[in-house]
Amino acid sequence: MAVSRLSHALRRHAARAALGVTLTATAAFGVVAPAAADTPQHAGAGAETPAKADVVSVTADQVLALARSQIGISENAYGGGTKFQKWYAGSQRAAETIARDGGNRAAYLNAAWCAMFVSWVGENAGARSQIGWDAYTVTHAQWFADQGRWGTTPEPGAVVFFAWSGSKSIGSINHVGFVVKDNGNGTLTTIEGNTGNGKVEERVRPKWQVVGYGYPSYAA
Numbered sequence: 246m247a248v249s250r251l252s253h254a255l256r257r258h259a260a261r262a263a264l265g266v267t268l269t270a271t272a273a274f275g276v277v278a279p280a281a282a283d284t285p286q287h288a289g290a291g292a293e294t295p296a297k298a299d300v301v302s303v304t305a306d307q308v309l310a311l312a313r314s315q316i317g318i319s320e321n322a323y324g325g326g327t328k329f330q331k332w333y334a335g336s337q338r339a340a341e342t343i344a345r346d347g348g349n350r351a352a353y354l355n356a357a358w359c360a361m362f363v364s365w366v367g368e369n370a371g372a373r374s375q376i377g378w379d380a381y382t383v384t385h386a387q388w389f390a391d392q393g394r395w396g397t398t399p400e401p402g403a404v405v406f407f408a409w410s411g412s413k414s415i416g417s418i419n420h421v422g423f424v425v426k427d428n429g430n431g432t433l434t435t436i437e438g439n440t441g442n443g444k445v446e447e448r449v450r451p452k453w454q455v456v457g458y459g460y461p462s463y464a465a
Contacts, residue, residue: 299374305402305463308370312423312436313447315362320443325355329438332368333361338378346381353380359421360385362438362445363404366423367461375461382406382418389459390415396458399427404459405435411453418456422448 320327333339334353343349353361360382367376379385386406389395399405403424408417422437431452438445 300462301372301375302464303370303372303375304465305400305461308366308372308376308402308461308463309423309425309436311370312362312366312445315366315438315445316436316447318438318445320358320439323355324357324443327358327362327438329361329365330354330356330358332365333358333378333380336368336378338364339380342380356380357439359437359439363421363423372461372463375463376404377459382421383416385421386415386418386457386459390457394460394462396460397455399424399433399452399455399458400460401426402461402463404461405433405450406456406459407450407454408456409454413456415456424458427452 318327318329320330330353334350339350339353358380360380363376363385364373364378364380367373367378370376377385377388379388385404386395389404401424405422405424406415406418407420407422408414409419410417420437420440422435422440425434425436425447427433428449433450433452433455435448435450436445437448440446440448
């Protein structure tokens with residue numbers, strides 16, 4: 246591998262570890278590298294959180310339909326190039342997280358984007374106040390917990406947070422997506438961004454990897 250490609254790969258891995266991501270099978274469960282210097286640093290569960298939730302007229306089915314319509318979108322060779330990262334980098338929330346964590350807007354363009362995908366779906370479905378928005382999975386999960394909308398029962402449209410180690414601590418979260426359904430056999434069907442080889446995909450996950458679920462208050 247050329248030095249330039251290795252450098253890009255190391256920076257990409259560091260950014261992914263800082264923001265929370267589905268690691269590929271060869272990366273081993275939960276290996277975390279230090280963040281690159283220009284990657285936003287995250288303060289953890291006690292950090293500033295988005296505004297409290299308001300009532301929305303969006304249903305779980307509508308949110309899942311939008312998420313499903315994004316299946317197949319892929320990042321580029323540097324871990325960037327998706328509309329989810331570009332949207333987040335230009336958003337008000339990026340300014341807030343930079344103020345909270347440091348870094349700069351450009352750092353989000355090649356950073357781990359599983360939480361950015363969930364946030365983008367919430368924004369574009371008209372359900373941001375229920376789904377929340379952040380680039381850091383731990384802070385996103387804590388936002389649900391702080392509002393009393395956190396639990397352990399899978400529901401369609403719930404935001405599901407994973408720890409590859411099997412830990413049930415919010416601080417251990419690596420990845421996030423949407424629940425499509427409980428398969429009744431110890432697994433979930435989900436829709437996730439930044440999964441597999443850096444794509445939006447429908448996945449089947451074992452429930453032992455789930456830390457918990459955030460529950461948007463969708464319309465009936």
